[in-house]
Amino acid sequence: xxxxxxxxxxxxxxxxxxxxxSTMAHYGTNVEENTSEFGVGVSLYPTTMPSxxxxxVHYFNYTFGIxxxxxxxxxxxxxxxxxxFDGETADGSVFSNSxxxxxxxxxxxxxxxxxxxxxxIRSESYAEVNSRSxxxxxxxxxxxxxxxxxx
Numbered sequence: 001x002x003x004x005x006x007x008x009x010x011x012x013x014x015x016x017x018x019x020x021x022s023t024m025a026h027y028g029t030n031v032e033e034n035t036s037e038f039g040v041g042v043s044l045y046p047t048t049m050p051s052x053x054x055x056x057v058h059y060f061n062y063t064f065g066i067x068x069x070x071x072x073x074x075x076x077x078x079x080x081x082x083x084x085f086d087g088e089t090a091d092g093s094v095f096s097n098s099x100x101x102x103x104x105x106x107x108x109x110x111x112x113x114x115x116x117x118x119x120x121i122r123s124e125s126y127a128e129v130n131s132r133s134x135x136x137x138x139x140x141x142x143x144x145x146x147x148x149x150x151x
Contacts, residue, residue, distance in 0.1 A: 003049045011050050013063060015039040028076025035124075037067030037094055043102075057104050061116070065096035069124050090134075092126035098142075110150045118142045 019035040041063030043050070048057045074087040102116035122138040 003051065008049060009045045011043045011045070013039075013041040013043060013061065015041070015063065015065070017065070017067075025076070030074040030076065032072045032074070033069065035067060035069040035094060037065045037096065039063045039065035039096070039098075041098070053106050053108050055105070057106075059102050059104070061098070061100040061102060061118075063096075063098040063100070065094065065098070065122075067094040068092070069094050069126075071126065088129055090126040090129045092124050094122065094124050096120060096122040102144075104148075106148075106150055112148045112150060114144075114146055114148065116144045118144065 015038070017035070017037045017039070019033070019037070021033045022030065023032075024030045041061055043059045043061040045057060045059045048055055050057060050059070069092045070089060071092070072087065072089045098118050098120050100116050100118035102114055104112055104114035106112035118141070120139060120142050124136045124138075126134050126136075
């Protein structure tokens with residue numbers, strides 16, 4: 001195919017992330033966090049067409065994500081001293097924005113590799129539990145390296 005149109009320099013990206021964390025502290029206190037996030041994004045290839053082979057293909061990417069999260073606090077031995085309180089669960093929503101620069105390389109057989117440097121901005125807003133609500137914001141750099149196959 002002939003790639004001469006301006007829109008051939010763009011590609012669309014979809015993503016799905018499951019993040020499961022569990023942290024145990026002193027006396028058995030445990031915090032579990034479960035997050036599911038869907039994302040959509042667009043990549044721009046300013047110098048080289050995205051289908052090039054045997055060339056380093058540079059690109060910029062923006063991805064927006066939305067999802068849900070659950071944070072569960074389970075009390076350990078300290079519940080003995082705080083009137084038997086054994087824990088609580090809070091549900092929330094997740095919004096994220098990612099701005100990235102990457103380089104990818106593919107062979108004529110479809111095997112490839114990529115490295116991507118991104119800056120991630122992520123916000124989690126939790127619903128009110130026991131007259132308390134809170135939000136958490138994360139931001140910072142992220143590096144991704146991967147192997148792939150293009151068919």
